[in-house]
Amino acid sequence: MLNTVIIMIMKIVCQNRKAYHDYSIEETLEAGIQLLGTEVKSLRDGKANLKDSYVIIKSSEVFLLNCHISPYTHGNIMNHDPLRTRKLLIHRKEIERLRGKMQQKGYALIPLKIYFKGPYAKVEIGLAKGKRQYEKRETIKEREAKRAIEKAMKSR
Numbered sequence: 737m738l739n740t741v742i743i744m745i746m747k748i749v750c751q752n753r754k755a756y757h758d759y760s761i762e763e764t765l766e767a768g769i770q771l772l773g774t775e776v777k778s779l780r781d782g783k784a785n786l787k788d789s790y791v792i793i794k795s796s797e798v799f800l801l802n803c804h805i806s807p808y809t810h811g812n813i814m815n816h817d818p819l820r821t822r823k824l825l826i827h828r829k830e831i832e833r834l835r836g837k838m839q840q841k842g843y844a845l846i847p848l849k850i851y852f853k854g855p856y857a858k859v860e861i862g863l864a865k866g867k868r869q870y871e872k873r874e875t876i877k878e879r880e881a882k883r884a885i886e887k888a889m890k891s892r
Contacts, residue, residue, distance in 0.1 A: 745852075745854070746851050746852065746853055747851060747852045748849055748850075748851045749779050749780075749782055749784050749849075749850040749851055749852065749857075750782070750784045750785060750786055750849065750850050751786070751848065751849040752786035752787070752789070752846065752847055752848050752849065754787065755786075755846045755847075755848055755862065755864065756848075757867075757872060757875070758866065758867060758872070759844070759846055759862070759864035759865060759866055759867060760864065760865050760867055760871075761846075761848070761862040761863070761864050762843075762862070762863045762864065762865060763837075763862065763863040764848065764860055764861070764862045764863075765826070765830065765834070765860070765861050765862075765863070766853075766858050766859075766860055767798065767824040767825060767826045767858065767859050767860075767861055768824065768825035768826075768856060768857070768858060768859075769800065769822055769823075769824060769825070769850075769857050769858070769859050770822060770823040770824075770825060771822065771857055772816045774807065774808040774811045774814075774815050774816050775805050775808075775816050775822075776857060777808045777810075777811075778805050778806055778807065778808045778809075778816075779805060779850065779852070779857055780852070781808075781809075783805065783806035784803065784804065784805045784806070784850055785803070785804040786803055786847050786848075786849070786850065787804075788802050789801060789802040789803040789804075789846075789847050790802065790844065790845065790846060790847070791824065791845035791846065791847060791861050792845070793831060793834065793835050793838065793845075796828060796831055796832075797823060797831075798823070798824040798826050798831055798834075798845075799821050799822065799823055799824065800821070800822045800823075800824055800847060800859065801821055802819060803819075803822060803847065803850075804818050804819055805818055806818055824859060824861070834863065837863055838863070842865050842866055843863060843864065843865055844863075844864050844865075844866070845861050845862070845863060845864070846861065846862050846864045847859050847860070847861050847862075848860045848861065848862045
């Protein structure tokens with residue numbers, strides 16, 4: 737018998753680096769996105785931005801808001817709206833589980849990155865809890881201490 741290996745190539749389109757600074761990510765989940773044709777072409781060109789975007793749950797459906805996907809440069813007059821609300825494709829059981837966790841105080845759903853997995857566009861969303869200002873400062877101090885230690889180790 738021949739064992740076949742399928743390699744999925746992941747091309748990351750954009751990441752929300754600010755999310756890791758502003759929130760502590762408790763859990764991540766992969767979701768598909770319902771896109772128009774020109775949006776897919778624009779994503780393949782890497783023209784997306786997740787800054788200030790968030791995810792909401794409305795009547796057992798999940799939506800991505802404020803995600804900016806630039807209009808396709810070679811598109812015609814029927815090009816898409818850059819800030820339109822996009823539906824995320826998640827199983828109903830996952831949605832209900834996320835809804836239960838979001839009802840706890842301080843939790844939010846934040847998109848972390850958009851990428852292509854094979855031919856499909858995916859969004860990684862994170863169940864996040866907001867950090868306070870002093871927690872952000874502690875994270876920065878820890879990161880700087882790690883860099884200083886690594887720099888000292890390299891010089892030896």
